[in-house]
Amino acid sequence: MSDLSPKPLVQVRDLKMHFPIFSGLLRRRSGAVKAVDGVSFDVFEGETLGLVGESGCGKSTCGRAVLRLYDITSGSIAIDGEDIAKSSQSDLRSKRSLMQMVFQDPMASLNPRMTVEAIIREPLDEHTRLSSAEKREKVLELMDAVGLNRAFSGRYPHAFSGGQRQRIGIARALALNPKFIVCDEPIAALDVSIQAQVVNLLEDLQDQFGLTFLFISHDLSMVRHIADRVAVMYLGRIVEIAPADQLYAAPRHPYTRALLSALPEPDPSLENTRERIILKGDVPSPANPPKGCNFCTRCPDVMAICRDQEPPEVDIAPGHRTACHLYSS
């Protein structure tokens, strides 16, 4: 749907986030963990971009770096046309109301010493000049919007179940009417039945408020359900980005193929014929990635050039990009 109105709300270009490693007696800088190493993508207004990959590939770091929760190493991030890559944290403060985040662990992302009302009110306290009665009214409206009972506003987070806590986190993210929300594995810590509720809630809210999501997850089937487009990350890079249907129907990059082959098939007759591509070996350390293509150590279709040159990103179909030497010539 978003391809018809291609107006990117978020433009990320060559984003790099390296964490320095200090070692030795003098704590000298001896290297860097290249958690995110040259990532580019657009998120169009009103769409959901899914970001998938195995754990440790830099998905969460990427999401946090896009919101400038880290001071990024290099690259550019434009949100709503404004470049925020080099803004100072105090300049960013006024733009924080545009972009918000839903966190992975609803136990850890809520201050145990604050009531639900205080938690949801915090963004209002920081960015608005409403009276306390207006703030309270707004908090209660938000609690209605995410399906929490108004009577619970005076309770503390420990009194809620995981799904309810995640709703509190979502209500906090919605408080300032943001345009762009990074959902950092919002369902990973929840039961399966609650996962569906939370995902449906996110979809409803997207329709209701016209939100744009960057949905980070390792749950491939959930991403297929919620995302319009999907980006696949491996070792700090995006290896393939495509509209969701296209990616799941015809994955091109060998890593995507291997990843999707792990997805169980609901139809038993098809399930029997499903071929799993089992990758050998472990993910290389992001502190010391291999020369050439990051995936060359485990790729079933590895060629000589892969160990030597980084693959360029190529468009193989409209909106379908991949970084692989198989398609580069």
Added chain:
Amino acid sequence: MTETAPLPPVRSQWWDVWDQFRQHRGAMIGLGFLIFITLFVIIGPSLWGLDPNETDIRNKNLRPFYTGILSGEKWSWAHPLGSDNLGRDVLANLMQGGQISMAVGWTAMILSLVIGTLVGVLAGFFRRIDGLLMRFTDLVLSLPLLPLLLVMMLLFRDTLRAAFGPETGIFILIVVGIGVTSWMHTARIVRGDVLTIKEREYVLAARSIGTPARRIITRHLLPNVMSPIMVSATLGLASAIITESALSFLGLGFPSDFPTWGKLLFDSVDRMASFPERVIWPGLCISLTVLSVNYIGDGLRDALDPRLRGQ
């Protein structure tokens, strides 16, 4: 909007804290005793009316009423807890001394708590000044405290006396001396806790909202490091009272006509065998006050934790 019943009026969470606090029996007893001892030392002297420094040579070395009644030694209702070797009333001394001891204890404890928390939070939260502040803490920690206090007394006693009068001057000197030499443990504990808490996701969430550092500290960090601060506070009160006694014992504290619990204790140590009550009463005052503050801190810590509340 139709099905929402009117919400119950907002109840201040301090009422919940009080309700939980009342559940803690030790804390309630402690609070009761602390109120009693505070009234004892503040209102007591005006009710009792005897001057603690008035010497009454004919009535010296009186025993307290209970030993007097039991063993028939010399005693009098005019001095129910007895009198010392100069005939000074022990009860009046206890009241007067308590005033000073409590004032010194509380003020020095609060001072060291404020310094310790400030240093700990700043060192834990701002990585850039962490090394500097913690090395400074180590430096102060490694100083020998009594000689340091001694030098402080010698250097500043006369100036402060001249500026604020003999009593207030020495009071300020002792409080500041104890305060600036006892904040290091609090600072270390608080720094350690801040280091773990600032990595929690709710602090990250606050940053993603755009909360500035100072409000992250007051809103998210301080309430969550409350428990260790409370524990150091209760310990700090005890050690402040005892340090003041040690200073008085060395002759560096208040002047000799100025009773404090610690000084009463030390003055009576050499005649402890014949007059045990002169050691027991001030000692009991110190330990019961410290104990009750400990229990209050315990109850307060439980009451302030929403996870424990209502259980």
